[in-house]
Amino acid sequence: MAIFCFPRPQSFLRLIPLRTATEFILFLLGVNKVTGLYGILALLTGYPLNPLQLSHYIYSLAVLGPICYLSPAIRGQQDSSSTVKVIALAWVYVLDTVINSVYTMLFGLGWFALLARQAGEGSGALDGMGQGTMNETAGFTSPEHDVSKVDIFTTPAPGAMPGQEARLYAISGSLSSAVLSQGSVSTLAVLVALWVIRVYFCVVVLSYARxxxxxxxxxTSATSYSTASDANIAENPFRHGRAEGEGWRGALGRSMLRFPTKRYWLGRDESQAEWASGADARLEGARGLRIKVPGGSVGGVGERERRARSGTGPSVPMLPLKGKAEY
Structure with missing residues (x-):
């Protein structure tokens, strides 16, 4: 048995069918990608965007096209074209999850770099990454220097008899205090929770495609598990030699079925294997079973007589009339 088995849910939280859940998840993804259009429109108003933000908006519009093109296949006819589109749609969602995680990480690093700069500590290569827009919208970067505590040290002024000289030293918060502050920790917790939900959405979409x-x-396939070359792997519908495996569509289908594993897409489910082994065991135990039908034996009741007494035997034949009736 494999150490790790990729999750294969049969429903969304055991409440909603996979197809309905997949449609809702992709609808949320489409709404999220529409925001890229508003980001591009912001350029027309003269709003400044850093390269990271601009690339994210362009990427959102680029993903919106395949989503609109592939989504109708969810309720389309069950043919090779719709099957390839559903699998491609699942991989689009998975790849978008990975790319969005990278963007979220970069924006988060830029935000914490801004906090570190405000705390008085440099952040190396991250210093200044995406902070132009953050400085304008954060609301706390002016004044430039912010302190959390002020210590006052007094020393006698040289040559001054009646007075003293006061010196002020501003002690700023450290980088760790900026990252691990109450607001930052709550932000990290929300991001982790959203990533966990997004990963579960990926599992649901992949399960529906599967x-x-x-x-x-x-x-469509006449080859079952028992007659295939591997008893635990079904026939690949996009293999060479079949109509579905010709051209770029067949090559795309074969490449998409390689990840996470070929067994995930075409392998026999463990529940099916357990049921089959249990059925084989029951059949093996039933081979020695012999059912004897009681017959007419000496000192016993014959089968015909027993059925006649119980009323389940054949009807009694009518006796022919031996003479004519006299009136």
Missing amino acids: STLRAYIAS
Whole structure:
């Protein structure tokens, strides 16, 4: 048995079917990508955008196109074209999750770099990354120097009899205090929770694509698990030699079924294997079973007589009339 088995949920939180959940998840993704259009429109108003923000808005618009093109395949006909589109849509969502995580990490590093700069500590290569817009919208970068505590040290002034000289030393917060402050920790907790939810959404979308592929295999392929070259792997519908495996669509289908593993897409489910082994065991135990039908034996009741007494035997034949009736 494998040490790690990729999750294969049959429903969303055991409450919602996979197809309905997939449609809702992709709808949320489409709404999220529409924000890229507003970011591009902000350029027309003269709003300054740093290169990181501009690349994110352009990427959002680039992903919105495939989502709108592939989403109708969820409720389309169960053919090879729709199956490839559903699997491609699942991988678009997974790749978008990875790329969005990178963008979130970069924006987060820029934000903490801004906090470190305000705390009086440099942040190396991260200093100034995306901070032009943050400085204008943060609301706390003016005045430039902010302190959390002020210590006053007094020393006698040289040559001055009646007075003293006061010196002020501003002690700023450290980088760790800026990152691990109450607001920053809560922000990190929210980001981690959102990432966990997004990963579960990826599992749901992949599971729906997997169920769509297996339904297509069951309806079109004549090769079952027991007759395939590998008893635990079903036939790949996009293999060479089949109509679905020709051209770029077949190459795309074969490449998409390689990850996370080929067994995930085409392998036999453990529940099916356990059921099959249990059925084989029951059949093996039933081979020695012999059912004897009681017959007419000496000192016993014959089967015909027993059925006649119980009313389940054949009807009694009518006796022919031996003479004519007299009136």
